[in-house]
Amino acid sequence: MLTKKVKKRASFLSLLLIFLIIAVFFILKSLTSNILYFKSPTDIQLSQDIIFSKKIRVGGMVKKNSININNKEIKFIITDLKHELAVSYSGTVPNLFSEGKGVVAEGKLQDKNFFIADRILAKHDEKYMPPELKDLMKKNVK
Amino acid sequence: MFDLINPSRIFHWIEKLINFINSIFFILLIIALTFALILSPPDYLQGDSVRIMYVHVPSAWIGLASFTSIALLSILNFIFKIKNLNLITKSIAPLGLMFTCLAIVTGSLWGQPTWGTWWAWDARITSMVVLSIFYILFILAHKLIEQEDKANKVSNIIAIIGLVNIPVIKYSVDWWNTLHQPSSIKLDGTSSIHPSMLLPLMLMLLVLLLYCALILLMKYKTEIIRIKKKNIKRI
Amino acid sequence: MIQNFISMNGYGLFVWLSFAITFLACATIYYKTYKTLKKYEKDFAKELEQLSASERKLVLEKSKVASQVLASYNKSI
Numbered sequence: 018m019l020t021k022k023v024k025k026r027a028s029f030l031s032l033l034l035i036f037l038i039i040a041v042f043f044i045l046k047s048l049t050s051n052i053l054y055f056k057s058p059t060d061i062q063l064s065q066d067i068i069f070s071k072k073i074r075v076g077g078m079v080k081k082n083s084i085n086i087n088n089k090e091i092k093f094i095i096t097d098l099k100h101e102l103a104v105s106y107s108g109t110v111p112n113l114f115s116e117g118k119g120v121v122a123e124g125k126l127q128d129k130n131f132f133i134a135d136r137i138l139a140k141h142d143e144k145y146m147p148p149e150l151k152d153l154m155k156k157n158v159k
Numbered sequence: 160m161f162d163l164i165n166p167s168r169i170f171h172w173i174e175k176l177i178n179f180i181n182s183i184f185f186i187l188l189i190i191a192l193t194f195a196l197i198l199s200p201p202d203y204l205q206g207d208s209v210r211i212m213y214v215h216v217p218s219a220w221i222g223l224a225s226f227t228s229i230a231l232l233s234i235l236n237f238i239f240k241i242k243n244l245n246l247i248t249k250s251i252a253p254l255g256l257m258f259t260c261l262a263i264v265t266g267s268l269w270g271q272p273t274w275g276t277w278w279a280w281d282a283r284i285t286s287m288v289v290l291s292i293f294y295i296l297f298i299l300a301h302k303l304i305e306q307e308d309k310a311n312k313v314s315n316i317i318a319i320i321g322l323v324n325i326p327v328i329k330y331s332v333d334w335w336n337t338l339h340q341p342s343s344i345k346l347d348g349t350s351s352i353h354p355s356m357l358l359p360l361m362l363m364l365l366v367l368l369l370y371c372a373l374i375l376l377m378k379y380k381t382e383i384i385r386i387k388k389k390n391i392k393r394i
Numbered sequence: 395m396i397q398n399f400i401s402m403n404g405y406g407l408f409v410w411l412s413f414a415i416t417f418l419a420c421a422t423i424y425y426k427t428y429k430t431l432k433k434y435e436k437d438f439a440k441e442l443e444q445l446s447a448s449e450r451k452l453v454l455e456k457s458k459v460a461s462q463v464l465a466s467y468n469k470s471i
Contacts, residue, residue: 026238030319037323045327053336054281076336111275113204121338138275143343145209146353147200167458174462196413197399207402210409214416257419265412272408370420377427384434387459391441 055121058100061129069126075102076121076140084116095120095132106134113139166383173380180373187369191362199359209356211269217364219262219287221371223325225255226290229297230322233315245311248318249301250378254371256294263287274338282331283339286324293321432470439467 045052055076061067075095083094089107096102104122114120119140124133195213202209229248236244266284267277278284297317304310332341344350350357402409442450442464454461 023238030234030237034319034323037320041323041327049335052282054279054338055336057336111273112206113273114275118204136276138279138338139273140338141204141273141340143340144351145202145205145212145343145356147355148203149200150353151203170459170462192413196409201403206405208405208408210402210405211412214412218416253423257423261416261419264415268408268412268415272405367420370424374423374427377431381427381431381434383459384431384438384463387457387463388434388438388441391438391445391453391460 057097058095058102059097061102061126062100067126067129069128072123072125074121074123075104075132076119077102079114079116079118079120081116093120095122101130102132103130104132104134106137108135108137110137111139113141166387170380170383173376173383177373177376177380180369180376184366184369184373187362188366191359191366194359194362199356200353202356205273208269208272211265212356213359213363215262215265215269216360217367218258218265220364221367222255222259222262222287222290223328225251225258225371226294226318226321227325229255230318230325233318234322236311237315237319245314246382248297248314250375250382252294252298252301254374256291256298258367259287259291259294263291270338276338279338281337281339282335283328283337286328286331289324290321290328293317293324297321432467435463435467435470438463 055074056064057077058075061075077095077097080094080096080101083092085092091106091110092103093106094101094103104124106122106124114137119142121138121140122132122134123136123138126132195210199210199213201207229251232244232248235241236248263284266287270279271277297314300314300317301310304313329342331337332339343352352360400406400410438460442453442460445453454464
């Protein structure tokens with residue numbers, strides 16, 4: 018069954034696949050900064066060359082008890098548990114935006130610690146459960 | 160053994176299977192929809208919008224599984240030149256494309272009320288769009304190239320190249336920061352979905368898989384009739 | 395109760411639209427596949443009719459598939 022031709026095609030194909038995987042790996046590796054949908058506050062603290070006029074996205078968790086609403090302006094702090102970034106935003110927020118939940122803010126950096134957003138997206142996690150269960154869990158924690 | 164691959168025997172079994180699926184399909188569909196839309200609880204965070212998951216996730220899985228099977232069959236076909244495999248990959252492709260597009264559209268409908276945007280060029284969503292482009296190329300290769308041998312060869316190569324994209328889709332949410340959440344159901348079988356929501360998800364998956372089986376069986380039947388018609392005098 | 399079911403606490407449009415789109419797409423593909431199948435059954439039946447009476451009898455006797463296709467075609471008209 019394994020004639021010469023079959024062997025030849027099989028080896029050609031495995032070579033092709035190995036080559037493809039390596040090529041795709043390097044393409045993705047070199048594009049990493051473009052593939053990342055948002056930067057974390059730590060990325061911003063550590064990066065040397067920030068272009069302040071360029072629009073970027075920053076993501077992390079909304080710090081507990083940090084949301085401050087006055088008039089139309091919403092101020093809150095994005096944290097990745099290592100570094101923090103203060104964000105100011107005016108406009109409507111998605112339903113899922115709340116303290117302790119994931120968030121992605123789109124806008125411009127003023128300096129390394131202050132960010133003015135013109136769009137807020139909510140990021141939720143992969144856990145799904147009924148509301149009663151969540152209440153139960155909260156009680157147990159307390 | 161020879162009896163099993165006798166076309167009239169296969170035809171008989173296909174007929175029986177189609178009838179069987181037809182008889183249970185609507186009952187299962189109604190049960191699955193009742194669970195998905197009425198009996199399952201809303202999510203603690205997302206409320207009722209979580210119900211979109213029951214069509215979004217099975218569609219995405221079927222889209223991925225179809226392409227994986229097309230690519231694996233293409234590899235077999237490329238090495239061993241088994242002609243009939245092309246008939247199978249050719250009939251899976253439109254179904255896979257439809258479910259990939261459904262995953263993208265329902266995902267967009269889910270993103271608007273939860274994330275606050277219809278569309279985001281994050282790694283998961285972009286790699287799903289790339290998957291749908293591979294499906295379209297595969298189907299176009301069969302439509303545009305008139306020589307059958309050449310069309311088969313080109314489409315096989317397209318499917319094999321597209322195979323590299325599959326792990327990228329699967330692990331995109333782990334490798335990069337994405338707006339899309341990580342997978343809820345891991346390959347090792349652990350799940351972060353509450354059982355009361357996992358049940359409708361699995362029921363909907365079952366219904367959609369039965370639907371795919373029904374379509375593929377009907378296509379297989381059409382193919383047998385086509386071949387029989389060609390050599391009607393020789394039967 | 396029913397109003398709640400339809401509005402889904404404000405998410406109704408998104409939920410119902412995604413289920414409707416899925417259903418419509420599936421139904422369209424099913425209809426197309428079904429039509430192609432029926433077309434081939436019809437072509438097959440026509441081909442049989444063109445044969446002479448003795449040939450047709452022979453084909454139907456020898457091939458289960460042929461008689462099944464013919465039966466299913468006759469049922470659908």
